Amino acid sequence: MKRLVVLVGVLVLLASSASCASLPKPKGAGSSLVIGSLVLDFPDGFFDLPSRKLESNLTVTFRNVTRNDTFSMLTDRGGIFCFLTNGSDEFLFESFRYGEQSGAGGYTLGETPLRWKILATADKVICLGHITITYAKPTIYRDLGSGNQSWDFKRSLALNWDKDSVLAYILKKQSKSEWLTREVLEYKMQAEK
Secondary structure, eight states: OEEEEEOBSOOOOOOOSEESSSOOOOOSTTOEEEEEEEEEEETTOBTTBOOEEEOTTOEEEEEETTTTEEEEEEOOGGGEEEEEEOSSOEEEEEEEEEEEEETTEEEEEEEEEEEEEEEOOTTEEEEEEEEEEEEEEEEEEEEEETTEEEEEEEEEEEEEOOHHHHHHHHHHHOTTOGGGGSEEEEOOOEEOO
16 A cells, blocks of 8 residues: 655645647657556545546656656646657656645645656557556545645556557647557556566
8 A cells, every 4th residue: 555645735746847738740760659648546535535537737757768867747638648759768657646736735646656667669659558546445544633644545557558549649639640650559568677
């Protein structure tokens, strides 16, 4: 179980350095598009609030291992995230986090490490799949006073692929996208050893 803290007070979110609001265009030979989606599902309640699914505005962080560079972006509608690669660099899907402010307080899921390897392949659309992480059975782990509470959830992960939905997303964003002519690879990420 993962301990998560509800923070009451000022919640500062880091602005993303990238977004998938518009698809990047290929840059030179070998360019590839890495695309996936992340959804956080709270079927038994989002902390002390009713159930919900979080898709947009999740901060996902990647590291380009080849260049030793880290970057973050916010997920788009449907949990979609994407970025351009030269087709040969190695990446890690480092982590994700979420925070929201509500009235005088806020809710946050701290940095959740993943450290999944991603190996790029030249001239492809690399689909990381549709990742759903379910946070079930919320219970207060510890009351920290002043409205701050630490929560436990039973967490599980589901991963599946759907090439058609990836192509439909690309078509919606760029009806004449060069990415529509590229092969879509369903890539199974693995944890870094």
